[in-house]
Amino acid sequence: MSYRTDEVAYVQPAAAASGQTSQARSTAQYRALDAAHHIHPFSDMGTLNRAGSRVITKAKGVYLWDSDGNKIIDGMAGLWCVNVGYGRKELADAAYQQLQELPFYNTFFKTTHPPVIELSALLAEVTPAAFNHFFYCNSGSEGNDTVLRIAHRFWGAQGKSSKKYVISRKNGYHGSTIAGGTLGGMGYMHEQMPSKVEHIVHIDQPYFFGEAEGNLTPEEFALARAQQLEAKILELGAENVAAFIGEPFQGAGGVIFPASTYWPEIQRICRKYDILLVADEVIGGFGRTGEWFAHQHFGFEPDLMTLAKGLTSGYVPMGAVALHDRVAKVIIENGEFNHGLTYSGHPVAAAVAVANLKLLRDEKIVERVKTDTGPYFQNLLRETFSNHPIIGEIAGAGLVAGLQLAEDPKARKRFANGGDVGTICRDYCFNGNLIMRATGDRMLLSPPLVITRGEIDEIVSKAKKAIDATAQKLGLS
Numbered sequence: 125m126s127y128r129t130d131e132v133a134y135v136q137p138a139a140a141a142s143g144q145t146s147q148a149r150s151t152a153q154y155r156a157l158d159a160a161h162h163i164h165p166f167s168d169m170g171t172l173n174r175a176g177s178r179v180i181t182k183a184k185g186v187y188l189w190d191s192d193g194n195k196i197i198d199g200m201a202g203l204w205c206v207n208v209g210y211g212r213k214e215l216a217d218a219a220y221q222q223l224q225e226l227p228f229y230n231t232f233f234k235t236t237h238p239p240v241i242e243l244s245a246l247l248a249e250v251t252p253a254a255f256n257h258f259f260y261c262n263s264g265s266e267g268n269d270t271v272l273r274i275a276h277r278f279w280g281a282q283g284k285s286s287k288k289y290v291i292s293r294k295n296g297y298h299g300s301t302i303a304g305g306t307l308g309g310m311g312y313m314h315e316q317m318p319s320k321v322e323h324i325v326h327i328d329q330p331y332f333f334g335e336a337e338g339n340l341t342p343e344e345f346a347l348a349r350a351q352q353l354e355a356k357i358l359e360l361g362a363e364n365v366a367a368f369i370g371e372p373f374q375g376a377g378g379v380i381f382p383a384s385t386y387w388p389e390i391q392r393i394c395r396k397y398d399i400l401l402v403a404d405e406v407i408g409g410f411g412r413t414g415e416w417f418a419h420q421h422f423g424f425e426p427d428l429m430t431l432a433k434g435l436t437s438g439y440v441p442m443g444a445v446a447l448h449d450r451v452a453k454v455i456i457e458n459g460e461f462n463h464g465l466t467y468s469g470h471p472v473a474a475a476v477a478v479a480n481l482k483l484l485r486d487e488k489i490v491e492r493v494k495t496d497t498g499p500y501f502q503n504l505l506r507e508t509f510s511n512h513p514i515i516g517e518i519a520g521a522g523l524v525a526g527l528q529l530a531e532d533p534k535a536r537k538r539f540a541n542g543g544d545v546g547t548i549c550r551d552y553c554f555n556g557n558l559i560m561r562a563t564g565d566r567m568l569l570s571p572p573l574v575i576t577r578g579e580i581d582e583i584v585s586k587a588k589k590a591i592d593a594t595a596q597k598l599g600l601s
């Protein structure tokens with residue numbers, strides 16, 4: 125459900141006059157050309173082309189402008205990635221200077237360059253102490269492909285090449301390459317993938333509101349879901365299992381935060397059976413929860429981390445895998461690792477990433493999320509929606525949140541046609557010039573980390589209007 129077309133289906137509101145720079149074409153011309161030649165990701169192009177895409181032409185801070193001059197507040201930081209907000213000159217300057225100095229050189233054949241060296245040293249500084257080595261790619265999907273390659277190499281180099289299986293979770297999201305899509309647990313993607321990567325299996329997700337039965341507490345339920353990992357390892361044989369991968373909190377799957385019992389149990393099981401623990405930090409990384417990395421929020425220590433999105437705040441594409449010292453040692457000391465991408469460690473992307481990490485560090489943006497804007501946002505959401513007639517759960521920490529729409533919140537009863545309700549609500553948001561995403565019947569927020577209290581007020585009041593309108597339309601207000 126999460127990335128589908130209806131997400132951008134759009135009814136044109138009256139154009140606002142302000143904020144518009146000159147542009148080459150009219151909105152109608154842009155739409156016609158877009159419909160004629162552009163196939164969008166995760167979209168039903170027939171429906172989208174008939175409705176017309178919203179054309180985003182510029183952005184500043186936490187605001188976007190469309191081609192009709194409407195000013196829109198971006199509650200999703202683009203696609204969970206624009207952590208430092210739009211329009212930071214430091215990042216633009218870093219790219220421009222690097223493009224002039226050395227626009228490209230590879231890192232394959234005994235060569236390296238200053239930007240990738242600076243970035244690696246800086247990542248070693250901002251990641252937990254045991255992470256000191258980084259492998260680069262261009263996206264989160266490629267990061268997870270790389271995770272598979274590293275995990276298999278790690279065991280193969282130690283004479284344990286039977287350890288092939290990677291265990292992942294239903295409704296997890298790990299990207300859309302063949303490996304990323306197979307690792308993810310999105311049924312609607314698997315349906316269109318007759319060929320998947322071998323040796324990948326899934327266990328259930330720790331989604332309390334939607335899937336807990338009986339009188340289990342959230343803690344008991346999360347523990348039971350974590351213990352499915354142990355059962356799956358025993359079924360496959362630990363000698364056949366390479367790794368477990370999970371997002372510390374599920375992002376695209378609906379901002380699902382597991383109870384505090386979940387990750388310690390997952391970690392215990394991985395250690396007991398000698399299985400690599402991989403945290404996909406593509407959304408959680410670089411400050412989202414108020415910690416630099418989301419696994420720190422949940423209190424566990426992964427062996428590998430997948431990084432992308434907030435690594436460059438989305439200004440240019442870049443992904444990476446962070447290797448714990450105990451994994452790096454094996455990869456480094458056992459001869460050639462036969463994996464690489466032309467743009468691994470691309471100098472322009474690396475220069476932008478360095479500028480981005482320096483902003484996050486030197487402007488204490490992550491600390492501000494932890495001590496100020498994060499708690500403010502979470503409290504305001506709870507004050508606003510705790511007793512709302514169609515909100516069943518408010519999940520999140522720092523500057524990420526998932527609001528569960530529910531027919532009967534107290535009875536944990538979801539809407540029978542869950543996704544439709546999310547779409548209704550999402551359309552109200554869109555028409556109110558708030559970008560808020562719907563995954564099925566969960567409404568998601570993940571604004572730029574530089575957002576102010578005043579801008580948080582604006583997002584939450586616009587979200588309330590949209591959710592109130594949804595309740596009213598359903599006759600549940």
Ligand SMILES: *Cc1c(COP(=O)(O)O)cnc(C)c1O
Nearest residue numbers: 263264265297298299404406407
């Ligand atoms: C977005 C995302 C990915 C995929 O990243 P791309 O850059 O789109 O390939 C992987 N994992 C998680 C958790 C993500 O949110």
